[in-house]
Amino acid sequence: MVERGVDHVSSTELAVVVGVNPATLRRDLSQLGSYGTRGSGYEVERLLGQVGRALAVDRDWPVVIVGVGNLGRALARSEGFGSGGFRVAVLADVNPAVVGTEVGGVAVEPLERLEAACQREQIAIGVITTPARASQSVAERLIAAGVRSILNFAPVVLSVPSGVVVRQVDLSAELQVLTFYRSRPPGGPPIQKARAKAPKQTRRSP
Amino acid sequence: MVERGVDHVSSTELAVVVGVNPATLRRDLSQLGSYGTRGSGYEVERLLGQVGRALAVDRDWPVVIVGVGNLGRALARSEGFGSGGFRVAVLADVNPAVVGTEVGGVAVEPLERLEAACQREQIAIGVITTPARASQSVAERLIAAGVRSILNFAPVVLSVPSGVVVRQVDLSAELQVLTFYRSRPPGGPPIQKARAKAPKQTRRSP
């Protein structure tokens, strides 16, 4: 909207875009401290700044990507970095063939130097794009190096100490959500119960 | 658990693994039609089958991946396919350099043949891994070709007709969730209100 030169927007317009109820949207934004103007709505640029601050996007967040395969490479070059202070500061991989090569202007470190590199660059966020079998051990090493936030693309539930936040991005889980919706149209019948049940007794006080 | 030879599991054990309350887990599973045994818990293998059926993972789900860059390639070869009847049936790209090459045993089609290929393979799910600017048009073409479920990796909110389910996977959104948690420790203070407020007037009828 900033790009399009829009300077005010109402809760209703925003709500349509994100697909929620206007009241919900207003209540959520009011948590940021009431930045709308009655009668004309929210000033787009100011709102953007406020939301950015709430998400702490105005800081610099150096990120390490462990695992420079296709996925790691895709993320390192992705449009997602750049927006919001995220910055690929360290890349690491076991494979000697990729160690030393550059991806998006960052040289790939050998896995042995993972901890050192993370500490040097004050890494706050670790992204794991290794094969599944390596992910738990990588997570442990990241945590040992002081990383407290992990984004894991390997299809493995990481076990981590409390205080460490993990987000899981799992292709097959996403696909399953799609097939789940597809196979159960909204308003369709509930899943078949296994046992025959006696017709529901109404048990309401008269 | 099946692999480890575990044959029964209680709601409490499962709840610990997934990090929810045992009662919640039982209620959720009971939607599948009561497959636990009182006294001994759920039979692992049977439960797996039931959950699989509920998620419609026992069917074959041919998938198209549009955009065979690093990300598309990573997904095509990913461990996520194979588990649950997902199968990469079509790959498509605009880039003549990749058209005709094989990724994971599937030849890349030119984008012009997208619709034809989707119809030929009875595609149910489309995965969009193109650059952001291409994603809306790809989505429209997929929908025209009969695809009703879309998994979009481009950082763009797709607008689609009702009846089409879209899931968005967005790196920068995931990172922002991490920084949000990081900058607001649980139990920490709420976000600062902007304006000084008069002490709250109680306005309650006496």
Added chain:
DNA sequence: AGTTGTGAACTCGTTCACAGCA
């Protein structure tokens, strides 16, 4: 007139707690 911010009502998912069954 138009739109926010928010008490109050409401909704729906979560959790308790226990009867019922293996």
Added chain:
DNA sequence: TGCTGTGAACGAGTTCACAACT
């Protein structure tokens, strides 16, 4: 005895509806 399935209590988040303000 152990654990499920579920009615009932609970509570967090959603929505209504309107006073307050521009």
